[in-house]
Amino acid sequence: MLPEPIRNAIDVASNFVWGPWTMALLLGTGVFLTIRLRFVQVARFREGLRAMVPAQASGAGTLSPFQAFMTALAASIGTGNIAGVATAIVSGGPGALFWIWVYGFFATAIKFCEAVLGIQYRKVQGDRLSAGPMHYLKDGLGSPKLAWLYAVIAGVAALTTTPFTQPNSMAVVLQSQFSIPPLASGAVIAVLTWLVVIGGVKSIGRAAERLAPLKVGLYLAGGLIVILTHAAQLPAVFALIFREAFSLEAAGGGAAGVGMMAAMRYGIARGIYANEAGYGTAAVAYGTARTDAPVQQGLQAVMEVFIVSCVTSTISALVILASGAWTSGLTSTAVVAQAFNTAMPTVGGWIVAFCAFLFGYTTLIGWAYYGEQFLEYAFGLRVTQPYRWLYCGLVVFGAMGKVETIWAWGDLMNGLQVFPNLVGLIGLSGVATSVLRQSRPKQEEATAPVA
DSSP: OOOHHHHHHHHHHHHHHTSHHHHHHHHHHHHHHHHHTTSHHHHTHHHHHHHTSOSOOOSSOSBOHHHHHHHHHHHHSSGGGTHHHHHHHHHHOTTHHHHHHHHHHHHHHHHHHHHHHHHHTOEEETTEEEOSHHHIIIIISOOHHHHHHHHHHHHHHHHHTHHHHHHHHHHHHHHHHHOOOHHHHHHHHHHHHHHHHTTOHHHHHHHHHHHHHHHHHHHHHHHHHHHHHTGGGHHHHHHHHHHHHTOSSOTTSOSTTHHHHHHHHHHHHHHHHHHOTTTSHHHHHHTTBSOSOHHHHHHHHHHHHIIIIIIIHHHHHHHHHHHTGGGSSOOHHHHHHHHHHHHSTTHHHHHHHHHHHHHHHHHHHHHHHHHHHHHHHHHOGGGHHHHHHHHHHHHHHHHTSOHHHHHHHHHHHHHHHHHHHHHHHHHTHHHHHHHHHHHHHHHHHHHSOOO
């Protein structure tokens, strides 16, 4: 356990990084890219639906386009969609969901650019492939120093956030539902993570391809049952969401604007943690695809954000709010488990526990590859094996950490990696626009259904 002064320092630093300027930068970048790409998330949404199961699978790369999509989806749909959304609602109020939606809409354009640029600037040497923002910062923007800085920050973030946040949320719900000690949960999760991570990206892709659809389907089915059970509360819930999103007073009284700022701060911070648009991780995941159609992967990235921000995150928030569990005093996955239990006593908590395990596990293995790519770029291949072992070992400590401190540290580190990445996206937005403009005939052919 960290001393209280260190925990307080992490909280202060996290709140500073996620100040109004960061939220304005993220939303501003999303709006700018949305306009420059001519609302690609709306104009080509139908193509995005077809691109989720693409026919095109030729070109340089390591994973099939579908495996790359599932790896990205597996990594982004983690416990942030359960625990992260829950803490956003508990800490920022019901209005936080509105800002998750707002950022999610514009985040689709951000992630589209990340995926397209990830393929445009990836490096393939023999059987080795390297992709990520560091490559488009170096080769596209012409800034090797910024590329190295991003790689170091993002690598440290991957190593010191995901092995803590994901197992922590998994351990919280396993303890609340089955009384399993966090140490025991952490040890088992660490071993299971090692079994996949040690095999590299192909092993990760195969696992993601199988587990990602399962976890999404199960969670949506359980969540819809809870929502239908409390359907009478939905009109009041939606009214509360929109009212609190623009509240000029914090819950229980306070300075003007505090309520709205808290909703924005937690909504956008947890929104980006849930959909990962702005982190640059999409460039790593989609850059591994065996394809020479960058826009195909970009449209998959659009659908990924839509699924995360408008489907799974919304399910989590609505079950918490409609059931009234958000005022229970619980947080993280425990509050979602209580919400599910209101509609399905005992069984509901089991569903959340199993989903939290799947969500956290697939995110762990996906982010393991992200961090590996970042640190290999910064320090060379010699760090690969030590990194994999250390990453898995930290899982045990993450399971036993304090929830609030774990998430504050995650916000801090992930917030720092946003800045250099957004510089690259804004600077290279013209490249993404050009690729999109030239893609339509080829994209239509690539995503057309097979007769």
